[in-house]
Amino acid sequence: QRCHSLRYQNRLPSDGLRVGGGVQGADDPDAASHAELRPAHFRALIRSLRSKQCVVVCLVDLFDFHGSLVPELPSIVGEDSPLMLVANKVDLLPKGIHQPAVERWVRAECRRASLPHLHSLDLV
Numbered sequence: 001q002r003c004h005s006l007r008y009q010n011r012l013p014s015d016g017l018r019v020g021g022g023v024q025g026a027d028d029p030d031a032a033s034h035a036e037l038r039p040a041h042f043r044a045l046i047r048s049l050r051s052k053q054c055v056v057v058c059l060v061d062l063f064d065f066h067g068s069l070v071p072e073l074p075s076i077v078g079e080d081s082p083l084m085l086v087a088n089k090v091d092l093l094p095k096g097i098h099q100p101a102v103e104r105w106v107r108a109e110c111r112r113a114s115l116p117h118l119h120s121l122d123l124v
Contacts, residue, residue: 043072050078055119057084062093062102062123065109074114082119085110090123099123 035041049056056077061068065087070076077083087106090099103121110118 043070046070046076047072049076049081053078053080055084056081057086059086059088060106062087062089062106065106066113069113069115074116077116079116083116084120084122085115085118086122086124088124 058070058073059068085106087102090102093102102123106121106123107118
């Protein structure tokens with residue numbers, strides 16, 4: 001229903017952005033609290049990645065590249081952890097834009113943002 005309302009009626013149900021997303025008043029142990037959805041809580045969670053060897057996947061929006069990057073990402077990704085960058089919304093770019101040019105731009109912006117070397121870059 002939410003998708004239908006967004007697409008065809010250009011509106012969002014009143015509980016569409018409610019924290020936890022469940023039925024109002026329901027006791028859902030998995031529902032997120034407001035504090036858990038704040039950027040500071042998220043940053044604290046991902047800071048623990050620095051000391052772990054893991055694959056870090058970063059999803060960015062091509063139309064809001066810098067706004068969708070986590071500012072502390074260079075200090076979060078450990079030296080032994082590969083960074084995979086996924087750039088979203090390539091299908092919304094004008095038809096004349098070639099994928100290699102977009103990849104060059106993304107890589108240049110990653111260097112400007114002081115991101116570690118990318119293990120892989122995927123445009124989706």
